[in-house]
Amino acid sequence: MHDHAPTPAGLSRRQLMKAAGVTTLAGLATAATTGAAAQPATRPTRRPRDDGATLVLLGTAGGPTVYGDRAGISSAVVVGDAFYLVDLGHGALGQVAAAQLSTSTGPAARPLSGLAGVFLTHMHSDHLSEFGSLIINGMWNGITDPSAPVPIYGPGDRGGLPPVLGDRDEPPVIAPEDPTPGTVTMTSRAIEAFAQDLNERLRGSGGVDPGAAFAPHDITLPSEIDGPVDAAPMPRIRPFLVHEDDGVRVTATLVEHSPVFPAFAFRFDTDTGSVTFSGDTAPSDNLIELAQDTDVLVHEVIDRAWAEARFPEPRTPAQEATLKHLLESHTTIEDVGPVAEAAGARALVLNHLVPGDGPVPQYRKAGRGFSGRLIVGRDLDEIPLGL
Ligand SMILES: [Zn+2]
Ligand SMILES: [Zn+2]
Numbered sequence: 001m002h003d004h005a006p007t008p009a010g011l012s013r014r015q016l017m018k019a020a021g022v023t024t025l026a027g028l029a030t031a032a033t034t035g036a037a038a039q040p041a042t043r044p045t046r047r048p049r050d051d052g053a054t055l056v057l058l059g060t061a062g063g064p065t066v067y068g069d070r071a072g073i074s075s076a077v078v079v080g081d082a083f084y085l086v087d088l089g090h091g092a093l094g095q096v097a098a099a100q101l102s103t104s105t106g107p108a109a110r111p112l113s114g115l116a117g118v119f120l121t122h123m124h125s126d127h128l129s130e131f132g133s134l135i136i137n138g139m140w141n142g143i144t145d146p147s148a149p150v151p152i153y154g155p156g157d158r159g160g161l162p163p164v165l166g167d168r169d170e171p172p173v174i175a176p177e178d179p180t181p182g183t184v185t186m187t188s189r190a191i192e193a194f195a196q197d198l199n200e201r202l203r204g205s206g207g208v209d210p211g212a213a214f215a216p217h218d219i220t221l222p223s224e225i226d227g228p229v230d231a232a233p234m235p236r237i238r239p240f241l242v243h244e245d246d247g248v249r250v251t252a253t254l255v256e257h258s259p260v261f262p263a264f265a266f267r268f269d270t271d272t273g274s275v276t277f278s279g280d281t282a283p284s285d286n287l288i289e290l291a292q293d294t295d296v297l298v299h300e301v302i303d304r305a306w307a308e309a310r311f312p313e314p315r316t317p318a319q320e321a322t323l324k325h326l327l328e329s330h331t332t333i334e335d336v337g338p339v340a341e342a343a344g345a346r347a348l349v350l351n352h353l354v355p356g357d358g359p360v361p362q363y364r365k366a367g368r369g370f371s372g373r374l375i376v377g378r379d380l381d382e383i384p385l386g387l
Pocket of ligand 2: 122
């Protein structure tokens with residue numbers, strides 16, 4: 001589970017991955033649709049996966065803009081019959097169904113059966129859009145066992161409002177009595193916000209109290225962090241354990257997404273390989289340490305030329321501050337390859353593309369400075385870990 005040692009097998013693995021290629025469910029989806037038309041009562045059979053763990057990209061667009069051909073940011077790690085979700089951008093649950101992550105079959109099969117954990121990198125809407133949907137619709141999609149609630153791990157309360165950027169006037173404070181709730185409070189507030197629906201359904205159709213079906217956790221920060229960090233760089237910290245079960249060991253670190261705090265990267269180690277998710281971050285030494293010798297580094301990326309064109313000169317101080325924030329809290333196409341190289345990753349998978357409708361050849365430039373395999377992620381790509 002912790003085989004991080006760089007060996008000649010690393011090259012062989014890379015070559016094998018290249019030979020095996022990245023599979024996509026696009027062709028399968030076509031076949032499944034055809035099959036469904038012929039046998040409307042039969043749920044499409046889940047695509048057989050290799051015995052090892054698999055990364056599935058559910059959505060690859062970064063930012064709150066909604067695109068037609070890329071869903072919002074979300075990924076899955078599939079290990080045997082279980083799967084884990086990292087972030088829940090817009091469209092995530094539909095993508096879970098399209099990817100057929102659940103192994104359950106038969107009339108009672110539901111897309112979320114087998115969901116064994118949810119990991120939220122940070123409290124930005126493009127990573128959380130479908131969080132409420134997961135909570136209120138989970139019981140109808142396979143989250144039905146209060147004796148084994150699905151763990152959710154995410155940031156705790158920020159501990160104070162972030163600074164106002166640029167020369168903007170002080171804006172209104174949303175929910176001033178508790179303006180920076182963490183994962184536990186976000187979950188309970190989501191349940192309360194949709195109480196009318198939940199009460200009606202529990203009384204009319206039965207089902208499971210979502211407050212019992214999920215077990216939210218505010219990730220405990222390392223003891224050396226004693227309050228919100230409002231400016232880069234983050235303190236250097238050692239990776240720390242977040243979750244461990246029979247299938248995965250998940251560790252985390254703090255990354256550079258100022259003024260967001262905390263912003264996490266996650267690493268999943270399995271018996272057959274590892275995958276590390278950068279979350280949203282500028283180049284981060286903490287991330288490079290977490291991702292050391294990982295099989296697959298899933299890293300965010302932003303097109304600097306697009307960002308600069310979005311705010312043409314002359315810029316107001318507020319526009320200048322926003323542009324600076326964009327570029328200093330994300331990783332540019334030019335910078336991401338060297339990050340993957342420093343981590344010793346065997347493959348670099350780009351996700352959280354900003355913009356989500358940018359030309360793929362532009363993102364391919366991220367291969368400069370990286371000697372492993374570069375994959376510009378597409379929704380529903382499947383990448384085996386540790387071939
Ligand atoms: Zn984001
Ligand atoms: Zn973000």
